[in-house]
Amino acid sequence: MILAFAGGVGGARLANGLARILPAGSLTVAVNTGDDFEHLGLHISPDPDTVLYTLAGLNDAERGWGLAGETFACMAAVKRLGGEDWFALGDRDLATHIERTRRLATGETLSQITADFAARLGINQAIIPVTDDRLRTLVRTPAGELSFQDYFVRQRCEPAVTALVFDGAETATPSPALATLMQSPELQGVIICPSNPFLSIDPILAVPGIRDWLRRRRIPCIAVSPLIGGKAVKGPAAKMMAELDLEATPRAIAEHYLGLIDGLIIDRADTLQALGECHITDTLMRNIEGQERLARESLNYLERQRRA
8 A cells, every 4th residue: 555645736647647557446645635615605625626637537637727628608607797706617627516515515524525536537546635624724925814725826826925824734633544544554655746845745744643653654755856947847836935935956845854754756957956865867747658657766766765
């Protein structure tokens, strides 16, 4: 069994590579839920949905989010009626949010709903939210505190970030499947995907018990840097690091995960900035073949750490 922590497009892409090359049922992807929010009366789970759609082969690979071939007639109608259309929900994507919201209202957990969606989409690996409890990432800026989606989508990451707050984390607990897996003797290793360490991975680590478990674990754990040549492939990681007085380098990523990982995979463009144990390769996943290649290298590197 392999556990991958993921969020966002980069995380979903490596998770897809792992899912494609590992035997069915041997991968669990624990996904960030700090981006979740309520919009137009619906419960939106952006990161779990990105992972679901990617592993099901339904994602819009060019855009990085949503479904391929999506249309937005409903959002156009919402706008015409004076509603908020800043967060674009595709016509078919809406079905996911409507059904999730309905089932949450009946008492089902986010874990149960996500697992059922994965099965119905033909995914043969486990996708689980990091927690079933309410967890919300808040972004502090010089102008005040913003909800994550307000910062990320409505304001296009333009405000400077001074700090991040993970509201609800202090009372959250790991989802049942994650809690069970963390204690399983069958778990062989952990991979932190190339997701934004601050926006996608830190909310996961903020859930009580997870960070401590990573510190105490007796199995290998590696991370894949989201940076290539000091820049993020997608998202505001590099911009955010500068605003937090951090260099956008693998060194800063390694220091951020200090005590939690045994090694870091970095891109060739960053070789001169490596810190400690690392594996150097091409980390840009241009297509499915690239996802599978990086997944194999990640698993091989994980195995080398296990034997060390």
